[in-house]
Amino acid sequence: MPRKPIIFLEKTYKTQGEFEAFVKNFIYNEIGICDNIKDIYPSHYITLIEILKRHPDFNCKTQNMCNIKITRDILNINAVKIIIINTDESENDISWKCAITGTSKGNKHHLMSAMRSSVDEQILQFRKDNEGKCALCSKTGKLHVDHIIHFDEIALNFINIMKDKNINIPITFGDTNDDTHRKYFLEIDNTYKNEWIEYHNKYATLRILCQTCNLTRTKTNNKF
Numbered sequence: 001m002p003r004k005p006i007i008f009l010e011k012t013y014k015t016q017g018e019f020e021a022f023v024k025n026f027i028y029n030e031i032g033i034c035d036n037i038k039d040i041y042p043s044h045y046i047t048l049i050e051i052l053k054r055h056p057d058f059n060c061k062t063q064n065m066c067n068i069k070i071t072r073d074i075l076n077i078n079a080v081k082i083i084i085i086n087t088d089e090s091e092n093d094i095s096w097k098c099a100i101t102g103t104s105k106g107n108k109h110h111l112m113s114a115m116r117s118s119v120d121e122q123i124l125q126f127r128k129d130n131e132g133k134c135a136l137c138s139k140t141g142k143l144h145v146d147h148i149i150h151f152d153e154i155a156l157n158f159i160n161i162m163k164d165k166n167i168n169i170p171i172t173f174g175d176t177n178d179d180t181h182r183k184y185f186l187e188i189d190n191t192y193k194n195e196w197i198e199y200h201n202k203y204a205t206l207r208i209l210c211q212t213c214n215l216t217r218t219k220t221n222n223k224f
Contacts, residue, residue, distance in 0.1 A: 003015045003016070006018075006019040008022075008050070008051075009047070009050060016100060016101070019100060020097075020100045023051055023096060023099070023100060024096075026044070026047070026048075026051075027048075027070060027080065027082070027096055028080060030044060031044050031048070031070055032070065032080075033070055033071065033072065033080065034069060034070050035069045035071075036067060036069065037067065037068045037069060037070065038066075038067045038068065039067075045068065048068060048082075049068075051096065051099050052068075052082070052094055052096070052099050053099075054099040054100070054102050055094055055095065055098050055099040055102075055104070056098070056102060056103060056104045057094070057098075057104050058094070058099075061084055061092055061094050062084055062094075064086040064087050064088065064090075065084050065085065065086060065087075066085055066086060066087045067085040068082060068083065068084060068085065069082075069083045069085060070082055070083070071083055074178075074179055074180050075180055075182075077142075081093050081181065082094050082095075082096050092175070092181075093181040107171055108224055110173050110183045111159075111169065111170065111173075111183075111224070112152070112155060112224065113173070113182045113183040114170065114173050114182070114183040114184050114185050114193075115155050115158075115196055115200075116151070116182065117176055117180075117182045117183065117184050118184065118185055118193050118196060118197055119196075119197060119200045119201075119204075122197075122200060122201055122204070122206075123145045123206070126145055126206045127143075127145050127208070130208055131208070132208070133208065134208060134209050134210035134213055135207040135208055135209060136209060136210075136213045137210060137212075137213055139210040139212075139213075140210075141210065141211075142210055142211035142212075143208050143209070143210055143211075144208070144209050144210070144211060144214045145206055145207075145208060145209075146206065146207050146208070146209040146213075146214050146217070147204055147205070147206060148205045148206070148207055149203075149204070149205060150219075150220040150222070150223075151204075152220055152222065152223035152224065153220055153222045153223065154199075154200065154203055154204055155223075155224060156222060156223055156224045157203075158195075158196055158199045158200075159224055161199075162192065162195070167191070167192060167195075168192075169192075170185060170186070170189040170192055172186060173185065173186060174186055
């Protein structure tokens with residue numbers, strides 16, 4: 001099946017990958033980190049809005065928008081995030097990658113996000129208690145806390161256990177207020193959350209890895 005071209009602002013991009021390369025360069029290099037795109041880059045602001053209109057939740061996310069900013073992603077120092085600034089000075093994130101594909105992140109993504117954020121205390125405590133060097137190469141810079149058995153595998157095992165118990169998987173989530181724009185479990189899902197926290201504490205084996213060793217380790221296909 002031939003790849004469908006993308007027409008954007010009267011220019012044709014032969015593939016989705018070609019369009020993504022244009023958008024990434026536009027965001028990362030032509031604009032970059034900026035707290036006030038509307039005033040500093042007014043023409044780019046108009047183009048950025050046209051890009052974001054491709055996002056399936058654009059109307060909902062921008063109904064009170066007064067500006068847009070681009071910030072560093074706290075969870076990935078090599079990435080940036082687009083943040084909608086609302087008239088009441090509140091903020092919410094909008095994914096430029098979802099604007100590329102035209103599809104939003106589904107419930108699976110939100111569930112994984114909530115499962116990760118709910119074990120933050122365990123991760124932070126492990127980092128505090130362990131020596132600050134990579135377990136594989138002994139480097140001391142840009143250190144991450146890594147799951148020896150992939151987080152996705154542990155999460156999938158837990159989800160399957162909950163299914164066997166006929167406990168419903170959460171489908172609605174709140175947004176964290178720590179500038180990471182992750183999800184958290186709502187109070188109605190406290191049973192699910194607490195069982196997950198206990199399960200992770202029991203079965204997750206953690207280690208310190210440098211960014212290079214962590215990002216280049218073999219990925220798992222055994223995920224939710």
